[in-house]
Amino acid sequence: xxxxxxxxKRKGIxxxxxxxxxxxxxxxxxxxxxxxxxxxxxxTVTPFVDALFTATSATCVTGLIVQDTATYWSLFGQIxxxxxxxxxxxxxxxxxxxxxxxxxxxxxxxxxSTMQDSIAAPHVGGMVRLTGFILKTTVLIELIGAxxxxxxxxxxxxxxxxxxxxxxxxxxxxxxxxxxLMGTREQFSSLTSYGSNIYLNIIIMLLIIxxxxxxLVWGDIKTNKFRFKRYSLQTKIVLLTSLVLIVLxxxxxxxxxYADLNMSDRIISSFFQSVTTRTAGFNSxxxxxxxxxxxAIMVILMLIGGSPGSTAGGMKTVTIAVLFLSxxxxxxxxxxxxxxKRRIADDMVRNAGAILFMYxxxxxxxxxxxxxxxxxxxxxxxxxxxxxxxxxxxxxxITPKLALASRAILMVLMFFGRVGGLxxxxxxxxxxxxxxxxxxxxxxxxx
Numbered sequence: 352x353x354x355x356x357x358x359x360k361r362k363g364i365x366x367x368x369x370x371x372x373x374x375x376x377x378x379x380x381x382x383x384x385x386x387x388x389x390x391x392x393x394x395t396v397t398p399f400v401d402a403l404f405t406a407t408s409a410t411c412v413t414g415l416i417v418q419d420t421a422t423y424w425s426l427f428g429q430i431x432x433x434x435x436x437x438x439x440x441x442x443x444x445x446x447x448x449x450x451x452x453x454x455x456x457x458x459x460x461x462x463x464s465t466m467q468d469s470i471a472a473p474h475v476g477g478m479v480r481l482t483g484f485i486l487k488t489t490v491l492i493e494l495i496g497a498x499x500x501x502x503x504x505x506x507x508x509x510x511x512x513x514x515x516x517x518x519x520x521x522x523x524x525x526x527x528x529x530x531x532l533m534g535t536r537e538q539f540s541s542l543t544s545y546g547s548n549i550y551l552n553i554i555i556m557l558l559i560i561x562x563x564x565x566x567l568v569w570g571d572i573k574t575n576k577f578r579f580k581r582y583s584l585q586t587k588i589v590l591l592t593s594l595v596l597i598v599l600x601x602x603x604x605x606x607x608x609y610a611d612l613n614m615s616d617r618i619i620s621s622f623f624q625s626v627t628t629r630t631a632g633f634n635s636x637x638x639x640x641x642x643x644x645x646x647a648i649m650v651i652l653m654l655i656g657g658s659p660g661s662t663a664g665g666m667k668t669v670t671i672a673v674l675f676l677s678x679x680x681x682x683x684x685x686x687x688x689x690x691x692k693r694r695i696a697d698d699m700v701r702n703a704g705a706i707l708f709m710y711x712x713x714x715x716x717x718x719x720x721x722x723x724x725x726x727x728x729x730x731x732x733x734x735x736x737x738x739x740x741x742x743x744x745x746x747x748x749i750t751p752k753l754a755l756a757s758r759a760i761l762m763v764l765m766f767f768g769r770v771g772g773l774x775x776x777x778x779x780x781x782x783x784x785x786x787x788x789x790x791x792x793x794x795x796x797x798x
Contacts, residue, residue: 371770374410374439378766381406381435390428400755407762409435411769412662414529414632414744415735415761417751421534426515432530433519439769440526440562440662445485484573485566489525496521496558503551524558526662529632529744539748546635552619559631560597563657564589584693585669589658592668600652601625608645609636628652630663632744639747643730646747650733653741654710656768664742664768666710673703714740717764721757725749739764 385402388394401417408415409432418424420432438446497517504520505513516532523530533540545551561569568586575581582590604621612620620636627633628649641649656665673688677700680688688695717740718733725732731747738745739761753761 374766374770377435377438378403378406378410381410381431384431385424385428387427390425390431391423392425394425400758404758404762405432406435407765408744409433409528409530410439411742411765412436412440412526412528412630412664413739413742413765413768414523415739415746415750415765416530416539416744417753417758419534419538420530421532422538423534429519429532433522436526436528436530437522440522440528441485441489445482481566481570484570488566488569492558492561493518493521493525496525496554499554500551503545503548520555521558524555524631524633525562527559527562527630527632527657527664527742528662529627531633539751541634543635543637546620547616549615549619552623552635555633556623556626559626559633560593562662563630564593565658565661567660568658584691584695585659587691588669588672592672593658596629596652596655596668597622597625600628600648603648604645608641624649625652628743628745630656630665630741630743632738634745638745646730646734649745650714650730650737653734653737653743653745654714656741656743664740666706666741670703670706673699674707677703710740713764713767717760721753721760724754724757725752735761736764740768742768 382399382403384390385406386397386399388396390402391397397418404415404417407413420429424432497514500517500521501513504516507513508516519530519532522528529541531541533542533544536544542551542555568589571582571586579587601621601624604624605617608624609617609620623633623635627635629652638646638649654666655671656667657663658668672690673695676690676695677688680686688697688700714733714736717736718729721727721736722729722732727749731749734745734747735749735753737743742765750761
């Protein structure tokens, strides 16, 4: 569900400011740890900018990197990175609530309200129970994923390294982070060496989808099992929109890309590319070989992202679905926006429009600025900025070569994409309440 703009005023710091501050503190802590000599294989101090960029990318579960994760960072550095991914993916507030619950501390209404805002829950009730459900679901799915990945990595890297690789990639995939340890074969290669491994591709895709549909959806599925009619409107929209956004791009990629692959590789690569583009950040094929039309489609998919209350970023599937339903309402000249015979609140439609505007504006403005700074094609830079703001992590290979100003832009976009546009706006601007609710009404023309 989209964040609700009608939030009561609280004295002192707001829940939105708490969310932003918690992510900022985690990023700075991760930066300090990654700068330590023990964090790099060379046992030297990592430059502040490189450490900050890596910590921001990991905490915001993006996957854009300036140093190869497998070859530059030591085991300690990799543990720091995967810890940031785990906390950032589940949410800093979720982890904090879990610690408070385990230590027996009282969880007040303000804590529950902050938790509600952090995962875009529809109501404040049941936040403590939901926190426990998120932790259990995350651990269970990641352990299952690691067990399923172990045979592949154990065969290629041995038992001990196989265990670490399985756990690392399971967490990274479920949290939609896109960090990998395949640089031992070829730096910045992601999963291209496993492009023909159907088994591994399917496991990674299932982990990405599991993390990307959202914990609220998983809770609804747990309660109502497979009785679709009993699902909430949000769950129905998320499942249907996710299915469409997986199948349709996969069909395009199959017919327009990967013509040089055999049939099985072509099918699995098409679906993998469709799934991973919406915030996961792994790639099983060389992205630089794709057509411009395919690159443009990937930009759109990266901006859409996953679903509310998930480990994924982007504008969210619900935002796009609400805007699509709003367009259908206008075309059919109905009064109310509807979905599955349920009316969608006007606030949600307005919020969806605001989110779309912010994401597109920031993506294009940032892309133009980076294009001017780096003297690179605009589409290449738009791919990079949409990957950053969508917390995806896919790149056409320009990230490590970017200047300091361009990296700073990407870090801001990653932070914006993970925390959420409306969260930043609500934290920065005071609520106006109903100050303008009585202004005179006048119609304007839109066409």
